[in-house]
Amino acid sequence: MNLPPLPATMTEVRIAHHGGPDALQPHLIEVPSPAPGEILIRVRAAGVNRPDVLQRAGNYPPPPGANPAPGLEVSGTVAAIGAGVTRFAAGDAVCALSNGGGYAQFCVVPAGQALPIPQGLSFVQAAAIPETFFTVWANLFQIGRAHKGDIALIHGGTSGIGTTALMLCREFGIRTFATAGGEEKCAAIRELGGEAINYRREAFADVVLARTDRHGADVILDIMGGNYFNDNLATLARDGRLLVIGFLGGPIAERVDLRAIAQKRAVVTGSTMRTRTAQEKAAIADALQAHVWPALSQRRCVPIIHATYPLARAADAHRTMESGQHIGKIVLEVD
Numbered sequence: 001m002n003l004p005p006l007p008a009t010m011t012e013v014r015i016a017h018h019g020g021p022d023a024l025q026p027h028l029i030e031v032p033s034p035a036p037g038e039i040l041i042r043v044r045a046a047g048v049n050r051p052d053v054l055q056r057a058g059n060y061p062p063p064p065g066a067n068p069a070p071g072l073e074v075s076g077t078v079a080a081i082g083a084g085v086t087r088f089a090a091g092d093a094v095c096a097l098s099n100g101g102g103y104a105q106f107c108v109v110p111a112g113q114a115l116p117i118p119q120g121l122s123f124v125q126a127a128a129i130p131e132t133f134f135t136v137w138a139n140l141f142q143i144g145r146a147h148k149g150d151i152a153l154i155h156g157g158t159s160g161i162g163t164t165a166l167m168l169c170r171e172f173g174i175r176t177f178a179t180a181g182g183e184e185k186c187a188a189i190r191e192l193g194g195e196a197i198n199y200r201r202e203a204f205a206d207v208v209l210a211r212t213d214r215h216g217a218d219v220i221l222d223i224m225g226g227n228y229f230n231d232n233l234a235t236l237a238r239d240g241r242l243l244v245i246g247f248l249g250g251p252i253a254e255r256v257d258l259r260a261i262a263q264k265r266a267v268v269t270g271s272t273m274r275t276r277t278a279q280e281k282a283a284i285a286d287a288l289q290a291h292v293w294p295a296l297s298q299r300r301c302v303p304i305i306h307a308t309y310p311l312a313r314a315a316d317a318h319r320t321m322e323s324g325q326h327i328g329k330i331v332l333e334v335d
């Protein structure tokens with residue numbers, strides 16, 4: 001395939017200092033070359049995730065070795081291929097989990113973290129997939145062993161993570177409760193097949209226990225952390241699994257009665273995607289391609305796009321995310 005020649009330089013949005021959205025500033029840098037095992041992607045769209053916002057504010061340092069520029073997921077076309085990569089050809093349309101640096105015109109990623117764009121999805125839709133699908137799959141389904149017949153509780157049901165979890169639970173026959181902080185968000189949860197709980201009006205533990213004949217939730221995906229810990233334990237069913245993957249409600253749980261863990265044989269766990277090795281991420285990519293890509297290609301799961309912004313307006317994209325009004329994903333479009 002004849003590809004346009006690579007330019008010498010490109011724009012990458014970087015975090016100039018820890019602070020507000022205006023800390024996101026464009027830099028002109030050399031186009032990177034893919035190392036062995038990597039591909040260079042000509043980025044067409046880049047997903048915005050809460051971890052980017054937390055990192056910009058100085059609350060989520062990138063792990064050692066990661067690109068400190070923001071952007072954890074991209075879609076685009078393969079522009080160059082590193083030594084030893086056989087699974088992609090130049091020009092292939094892909095989406096990928098990146099190790100930072102996604103808010104850019106080009107991005108290098110380990111080839112194992114890239115997947116073909118599911119049939120029929122746009123670059124914008126594809127860029128909205130990797131970070132949340134890798135995270136939800138690894139936590140809810142692999143570590144949390146969610147399966148058909150389970151009852152799930154998803155906190156932040158309209159977040160990028162939450163909408164993905166709802167779609168995957170529907171796909172795999174899991175009855176799902178989800179929390180959100182408003183009626184419009186609750187309506188969106190119901191459209192995704194979930195049973196909505198407006199946490200500003202109702203206590204989620206009471207609702208789940210009442211509607212499940214006191215069984216509770218077999219698996220809980222939690223982005224809140226400390227302030228939800230006791231109520232999550234109260235909501236768990238026997239042999240339930242609590243996956244803590246975010247700390248928007250603080251990292252410290254207070255006054256925990258550990259007896260609930262023993263009495264319920266509860267499993268309390270969690271994980272972070274960024275600190276996983278390239279091999280672990282590649283294994284998750286393979287599992288997604290086998291188990292989830294058909295649902296995306298057949299339109300049973302379609303990423304929900306709240307808004308798009310040009311790359312030059314990355315700061316506005318962060319402002320929108322920080323307003324907390326969004327439902328689904330925010331995506332940057334790249335020329």
Ligand SMILES: NC(=O)c1ccc[n+]([C@@H]2O[C@H](COP(=O)([O-])OP(=O)(O)OC[C@H]3O[C@@H](n4cnc5c(N)ncnc54)[C@H](OP(=O)(O)O)[C@@H]3O)[C@@H](O)[C@H]2O)c1
Pocket residue numbers: 048049050051054131132135156157158159160161162179180181182185223244245246247248249271272273274321324325326328
């Ligand atoms: N462990 C991992 O590997 C991993 C990977 C990706 C993301 N995450 C975590 O998952 C969480 C969700 O990420 P996302 O990109 O899906 O986020 P998002 O789309 O921005 O959604 C976050 C939602 O959380 C709710 N929320 C409640 N309290 C909040 C607070 N104090 N500040 C901000 N939001 C609050 C809001 O919904 P309501 O209006 O309904 O309250 C908000 O819409 C984040 O904590 C992120 O760090 C973890």
